[in-house]
Amino acid sequence: MYSDPLSRFRSTRCPRRFTRLALLAVAILLLAACASTPHRRESTYKPSHSALADLPALAPSAASAGEANDILFRAIALVGTPYRWGGNTPAGGFDCSGLIDYIYRTAARIELPRTSHEMAAMDGRKVHRMTQLASGDLVFFDIGGAISHVGVYVGKGRFVHAPNSGGTVRLDDIDGPYWGGHFAYGKRLLD
Structure with missing residues (x-):
């Protein structure tokens, strides 16, 4: 039932x-x-591992602080843009020197030479210690015995660059295992 x-x-x-x-x-x-x-849940946020992250951020002279901010905003906005050898526009992609020239040309109206080696030879104050880098400084890397890579320092131990074929413009720790071992010097163009 x-x-x-x-x-x-x-x-x-x-x-x-x-x-x-x-x-x-x-x-x-x-x-x-x-x-x-x-x-x-594992967080997808990865804080900077740079030992420089806790140091006070340095800025170029007060007269060029506005240009430095424009450079930083332009550099950060380009993170994720595809790498392309010889590239120098957001639409076409960037190689390292094309990225830096584009950032400085559009944000500070400063035209730079085409290669990282030529940029390294420009006039400007050399900064040999990472702890003395200021936001907006160019940072050069010696790979294979010569300057062959360039980025822009954004502060707190981080820099923006276009590192390699198949990659994208990215933000990295300047004192990380690879980049720290190849850092040659910085160059201050904004003072």
């Missing part, structure tokens, strides 16, 4: 009692769920 044992209980015995038990069971389950340890 009854298809399941509970249907007989619900229909003939105490419908209120069944309802109370069901509500009590739901309440216990909810309380047990609230009392359990929450699952931790």
Whole structure:
């Protein structure tokens, strides 16, 4: 007559009692769920690992602070743009020197030579210690015995550059294992 044992209980015995038990069971389950340890989700944010991150940020002279800010905003805005050897526009992609020339030309109206080696030979104050770099400084890297890579220092131990074929413009720690070992010097053009 009854298809399941509970249907007989619900229909003939105490419908209120069944309802109370069901509500009590739901309440216990909810309380047990609230009392359990929450699952931790791994954050996708990766804070800087640079030892320079805790140092006070340096800026170029007050007269060029506005240009430095424009350079930083332009550089950060280009992160994610594809790398392309010989590239010098956001639409076409960038190589390292094309990126730096584009940033300085559009943000500070300073035209730079085409290669990192030529940029390194320009007039400007050399900065030999990473701790003395100011936001907006060019940073040069010696790879294979000669200056062959350039980026722009944004502060707190980080720089923006177009590192390699198949990659994109990115933000890296200047004192990381690879870049720290190849850092040659910085050059301040904004003072």
